[in-house]
């Protein structure tokens with residue numbers, strides 16, 4: 001048994017980057033850092049953040065106590081120094097006050113530094129899992145949204161509202177001190193505090209829905225902007241740029257309109273709360289002066305009470321002003337949490353013995369989230385190690401979805417998929433990834449060199465392994481013909497490679513390592529004659545190596561390389577069996593479907609000549625392999 005690991009493997013990069021500065025030498029490979037380590041790092045990171053918040057809370061208690069320095073100093077000056085005219089007392093009080101203020105400022109500074117480190121730590125701890133969660137998720141926040149949410153949370157933690165949140169629980173202490181100075185003043189301050197709390201609740205009620213609307217429309221605008229940027233060339237090529245920007249503008253305008261509505265309400269209520277606080281301070285001063293005239297208070301007490309009352313109300317007032325950033329940060333944190341929680345709860349999976357490549361699918365059902373109709377229904381099959389299966393069928397039949405489920409990219413709704421008897425979900429994700437080679441229908445290469453792309457972005461591999469994969473995929477010569485060869489940099493849009501070249505490099509990536517199962521989704525869609533030849537040779541190599549192959553294709557010529565054929569139609573298996581039995585039937589189906597329109601046209605012409613009205617038939621509808629399949633192949 002080699003080691004244990006979980007899919008919290010994905011938690012590692014950010015945490016790892018935090019532990020060691022970025023750089024080639026410091027990058028920890030999956031070999032050096034197991035999933036169990038990553039899971040531990042995630043939990044440890046979160047615990048450190050939690051402990052950090054507890055320390056910040058403790059600091060806040062001391063800071064708030066020290067904040068009483070000035071009112072107490074004032075009170076002592078007016079009631080003790082001015083009456084006794086004792087300069088020694090003045091000196092001593094001043095030294096103590098300066099010391100307390102210095103301590104308070106130092107603690108406040110440390111509190112901010114701690115918050116800033118907690119924010120950064122939280123981001124480095126959660127970025128990897130959040131990114132992995134977003135990449136794994138079939139719905140929910142995109143990777144960019146997940147990272148932006150995390151930044152929002154960090155900005156809130158290091159922003160000006162956070163200290164106020166820690167100060168708020170200590171407000172009762174200040175109210176208590178005002179009560180101690182004089183109950184009447186205490187009631188005034190408490191009344192104002194309750195009024196501000198009511199304002200805070202009203203503020204929350206009035207702004208929650210427009211803020212939520214603004215955030216929803218903002219996210220839609222963001223998605224549209226991302227889609228525009230992805231499709232910029234097509235948009236500009238077809239003159240659709242203005243319409244695209246208008247579409248984004250509508251969502252953005254809706255977001256800004258809701259935002260202004262919420263901000264206006266927030267501004268009115270913030271203004272009102274400031275008024276309440278200042279009026280309270282005047283009321284405390286005025287009432288204090290009256291009580292002083294009645295000899296119930298001293299002048300110092302009166303001023304101290306006013307300062308302390310203002311201090312008691314400040315966090316409530318701050319909460320009203322900072323409400324928006326609080327709501328945003330809370331939403332952002334919820335988004336991040338929804339992505340990270342599943343990672344945290346993941347179990348450590350065993351590294352199983354190397355599989356042979358037996359693939360079994362039992363009663364597979366897939367219904368996309370939020371949909372009612374299944375995309376795949378009742379799919380069953382068994383492939384022995386080294387067998388090659390072609391999945392064919394009309395467009396939209398569910399072929400690519402099946403491919404995505406077979407490689408564990410999409411979770412099925414029901415049914416079982418087993419590799420060497422173990423369900424995919426029970427495999428160690430890292431081991432499963434290394435066991436599978438997958439070429440998706442839309443090949444996307446990562447910005448980086450061809451070499452890095454073939455090596456699946458790993459750095460702990462030898463050049464020989466990369467060369468072997470390129471050889472197996474029959475792409476080595478093509479790469480050598482590029483000016484920079486294996487070092488050719490691929491941009492985010494896949495340039496300078498053509499569609500066919502990208503597909504061939506993607507094939508080499510699928511062959512990299514020692515895959516036992518190859519899932520190739522229309523690998524020849526963009527290939528020229530040379531590319532097709534190379535693909536056929538690659539499939540032959542793969543078969544010789546005993547690799548199990550699932551090949552999704554619309555091309556007839558490639559079927560000669562397979563042992564079995566499955567016909568998928570509307571998510572159901574319309575035919576499955578040995579290639580030598582299924583292919584002739586598919587061919588006769590195709591010939592019949594090609595002849596039918598001709599016969600119908602001839603009938604129509606005859607009918608017209610006979611002076612009768614004849615309608616064309618609906619076409620298609622040719623009975624296929626199991627009485628339903630209507631499969632058309634491209635000859636190649």
Ligand SMILES: Nc1ncnc2c1ncn2[C@@H]1O[C@H](COP(=O)(O)OP(=O)(O)OP(=O)(O)O)[C@@H](O)[C@H]1O
Pocket residue numbers: 368369371375393394395396397398399400401402441
């Ligand atoms: N997440 C999803 N949400 C809604 N519908 C989906 C989802 N995934 C797949 N579908 C639907 O399932 C059907 C099958 O899609 P799939 O891409 O698997 O077909 P296909 O056989 O590979 O088609 P093609 O040959 O054109 O690539 C399509 O109608 C598609 O719209």
